[in-house]
Amino acid sequence: MAPKTGGKRSAPATLACIPNNAPSKRRKLAPATQKTKPADGPKKYIIKPKEKGKEKAADRGTIPIPTHGSDGELELSDQDLEVLEEYGGAASFLNSLDQTGISRSKKETERLHRLNKLVKKPADTDDLPSVDSHDEDESDWDSEIPSDEENTLSDGDSDDSILSSDLNSDAEMPYETAPRKRRPSWESSADQGIQRLPIKLADGRIQKTGTKSKQLPTSEDTDDGSEDADEDAEEEAPRREDVSTGARFGRPAVVDVIGNKSRKARIQGAKDQIASICQDIMADPENSLGLLRRLHTFSLEEISTPSHPDSVPNDLIIRKLAILSQLTVFKDIIPGYRIRALTEKEKAEKVSQMVARTRDWEQGLVVVYQTYLRALEAELKARSDLADIALSTMCTLITELTHFNFRVNLMSCIVARLSKKSWDKASDQCLDAIIKVFRADLTGTASLEIVRLLNRMVKEKRFNIHPTVLSCLLHLRLKTELGVRASESHTDKPEPVKRSSYGKDAARRAKGKPTAQPHLSKKARKLLKEKKEIDREFREAEAEVDKEERAVTHTETLKLLFVLYFRIIKNPRPTPLLSAALQGISKYAHLVNIDFFKDLLKVLKELVAREADDEEEADEADASKDVQHRLQCIVTAFELLSGQGEALNIDLSDFIARLYALILPLSLADPGTGPTDMLFRALDIVFSPRTFGAAAPPWRAAAFAKRLLTAALHWPPAAALRALDFVGGLLAKDTKLAALLSTEERALDGAYRADVDDPQLCNPLGTCFWELVALGGQHWDPRVRAEAAKVMAFTRA
16 A cells, blocks of 8 residues: 555556656645745646556556456356357347457546547747637647548557647548549440430320430530530430420320321310310419410411421311410400509519519510410401401400500501401401490590591591491590580589487497497597598599599590591592591580681581582482482581580571472482481471570471471381471471461462572462372371371361
């Protein structure tokens, strides 16, 4: 036993298993009495070496594995032998255990762990950073991990060789520099290529799509050579088909369907695929832009894909089906608003994923819709077999999707189709489409665009178009939107104030009865009242804005309309559009500015005189048209002065004389429904109390009654009945005309001149209405005979 010092056992100074230059694991400070302080230096602690003692097992480097027996063999019992024979195979792993690692002591294990720790290498200079500093520019770190040659320790290796192995952490480890082992499956020759994915055909067969060649560039190639190689590789690389033409989602490629040799199978396959595409688009429109392009591919005349550069002609029936299917799809998926292009600022700003998705779908939808319209326009201009289908589709789109994009392009195509002199079924279809747009237009913007296109078309064609084209302008909503004061006054009436029912509701709630109004506090009722007031003001403001915008749009439309009409009637030569222009002016006469009345009446008077001169030199057909034109001019003049023109003091005796002169020519020709309506419309204006005061002069009423009865002898029953009814009204208004029913002799100045076309100079009071007797007793139509007898009986009574 070693002697004790200070009551404690001292550890040995050195260990046999630890080299002299290695630090000891345990160190103790000497007692305070053993401390010495040198005069010329800082305070230091002196450590006394420990005396030698008995070495512990934990301080050794290795601890031998204990064995039993003198010769190292273990004595086993019979029971252990039986267990070993039965389960000895499971304990065979004990022979492969590392005896060196098992025999290593705890101290030796900790020492080896310390060797593997990373130690910061001190800098060469004396300017060292502080311990707590964390500078970005730190010194290199060293690792004391031995290399591969020094890592395998044998029993004869010394610890000095292990401690002296310092490696730099920046240096690459041997396992990092070793090349990566390639698998045999990775090794493939350049000409072997890469197998492409197969596709499944419509009949269930699996078709291989070939291989893709693999070409690796070499280091010997120059820059120019590499560019040429890239170009060659791009040319030789197989082209992939997109979703609009290739086989996708169980559908065969479009070329495979169109290229089928059997026409029946080809049409049936196209029908099935078009139907499935339309169904998928309807189910999820926002994710179906590729399907829309695929559907449009079926309407092309020739189809070619990247994998099939040779174009395949398409069947006409399939193209019709595709066009009509696209029409139905667009009618259902197009939103109820106009999509505008995004600005650069809007494209640059960050938006949510949902907004970005909606924007992409809207912009893609506009592109696909534009492509569809361009295809329709190309078919219409080429006058192909699909021209009628394309025109019918455009007419449907302009009536159903008037609010959406490219409506001006649709209007241009439809108006261009109406610019022909001939008139057919397609022209009726275009005219009906424009009329529907006029009637359904609430804002007036679409009507303004169509009127502008019609004005330009008439000017470019120099009035050489069919007169029926301008009949659509009579369906504009100008008369009801701008000229009716009653509707405006009715709309502007304040709504009746409803009395509050909070008191009644509170009483019902107190009795436990149900109420429609929930319980609200006083503050909540006040806020609700303020909110209703604000909402009412907003509605009024929006209504005013809409009304003002609509008024501006309708005013611009009216201006263009009258510019068109005035250009037609002021043309030196009569045009086929004159009748339509006069009819339009007569309908919208109440909207004409009163400053233009005198000039307009002057032009109308010149037209009537010019038509009368041309009638003498024209044949029978042209004479009938001239009579209708003059009658239309007279009706227009009367319409102008029947509204706001009543304030003007303008003499219309010339127009009345012209009207009196036109009655007999109308009786000799087939008047028809249109001229007859215009004639009696003009007669109603002439003999209305607003035109000439209380009643017309007796001589004027007698002259028109006499000539109408004369014309009724030649008119068909419908016109004759209207003439008898009008004469009966004149007889009821003026009692002096009753003398013309008597055949007694009277003393009068002069005789009746039936050949004079002036009602004031023909002396109508010098004759009698003998035509009533002829119509009542000898006319072949019983209705005419009854009406004539009624007029005579009424006047006598």
